[in-house]
Amino acid sequence: MKFQEFTDDCQHRLDKLFNVYLKNSTIPAKKLQDAMTYAVLNGGKRIRPLLVYATGYALNASTENSDPPAIAIELIHAYSLIHDDLPAMDNSDLRRGKPACHKAFDEATAILAGDALQPLAFEILATHPATLEDSQRLAMIRILSDASGYQGMVSGQALDLAGTDAISEMYQLKTGALLIASVKLGAVAANVRDKKTLTALETFAKNIGLAFQMQDDLLDIEDSAITGKPKGLDTANKKITFPSLLGIEKTRAMIEELYSESLTALKTIGEKTLFLKELAEALLQRKK
């Protein structure tokens, strides 16, 4: 199987899952459902679910067992973007080149859509008809709740809003926590608990996540077409970024270093890490 085939297959599975849990579901409030669906289907790169599937593949999980964590983590990511874009937060009218959820609908509906995506993620982990053991489902719920809560993502966003010089630590919480959770979830789907493998996966995800964030900061300066956000939004918001702190050249060098370390980590995992490697390449735009 080629990488393109792999990502197409993942996307196809996700679309089916979104249909089951969002579109075809009978939600009592139509507008809420529309807002949830709009935000989730708003054309993301699906990095986190791809990491779940690629890790599951590397460790011989059945693809079906990777389905529930793949969709669950994407729903958590989608909710966080809805809330991050709100006027009281990053105040961004655009997301991926389209109106942010609170512009396409309204602020109250956007808050509620985000609120409703969270329990749905946990519900799916608890109820999806994959052949996961109860202990696997609970391990997934622990990983996802820990990464998305006050020890992870939400604290990262709080620190980001407050403004901090410790941006590596902030991004490690804000975006790193969910990326690391993605590979951990893939490992649980495969029922792999071997410490060496888990540490290597974590190093991989951590490095790729930080490199991706650095690149995102560079793109904010260089090209808004790729991020789909208004150009120079970070500068306008007076945000501390990696380039503003380290300079553009140093940031580029660090991306290289993190990328190289992430590939080294993969070597300890085995033979089937090809898709994880290609995913890293795609994320850091080494191929077009």
Added chain:
Amino acid sequence: MKFQEFTDDCQHRLDKLFNVYLKNSTIPAKKLQDAMTYAVLNGGKRIRPLLVYATGYALNASTENSDPPAIAIELIHAYSLIHDDLPAMDNSDLRRGKPACHKAFDEATAILAGDALQPLAFEILATHPATLEDSQRLAMIRILSDASGYQGMVSGQALDLAGTDAISEMYQLKTGALLIASVKLGAVAANVRDKKTLTALETFAKNIGLAFQMQDDLLDIEDSAITGKPKGLDTANKKITFPSLLGIEKTRAMIEELYSESLTALKTIGEKTLFLKELAEALLQRKK
């Protein structure tokens, strides 16, 4: 044990749990932690955890096994109040007579505090060291995620904001879903799956919840000291309420009827429903 002793004991247990999970926890973002703690400790009546404990007591659960669902459902309730009070939602500056979370802190922090309370609730159900079986933990996660999500509470809030004549249905989602979940969680803590008991508990919680909501609507007209909200807020927000729809007398009569039916439902459950009964009485202010 007397009812007062029972509620004191529950409150004591909850305070200890809040300490473990909120105050003593090392949350990376201090302000976020303060906002979460402020909102949760802001003097609520703890109706939902009391329902969990009273149901657990009625069905012979160990009190420790009722701890995780009791705190989890209160955290979900607390998050929903933080978000409900936001300017884009009900726009209420006061909550229980004190500044709402977004006034005591700021809007962004209030949104994030609510966001972080959600995964914490699910994390506690998955990790609290009570002697619950994995299947019980997953059953609790299913009940809580279902009740708090797009099939329950969040849809209720969305319908409330949109304005609807079907206010019984709206309240059944907005507040009824969590109250029904409370008694279901207590039953799972006791490992009771007997259908007759579950149906009776559900009828009890549904009726008490609706009666309580009707009384809350009456109080909004009559006395703001008890609700801690500015008097006449519903009228100012042009909300349809039970009294505005049915008239005050009809509303009072319905409260009586629902109360009486809830007591009838309890009779099928057994000998130890005393605290559920007294809880209903306290909620509907039959005793001072």
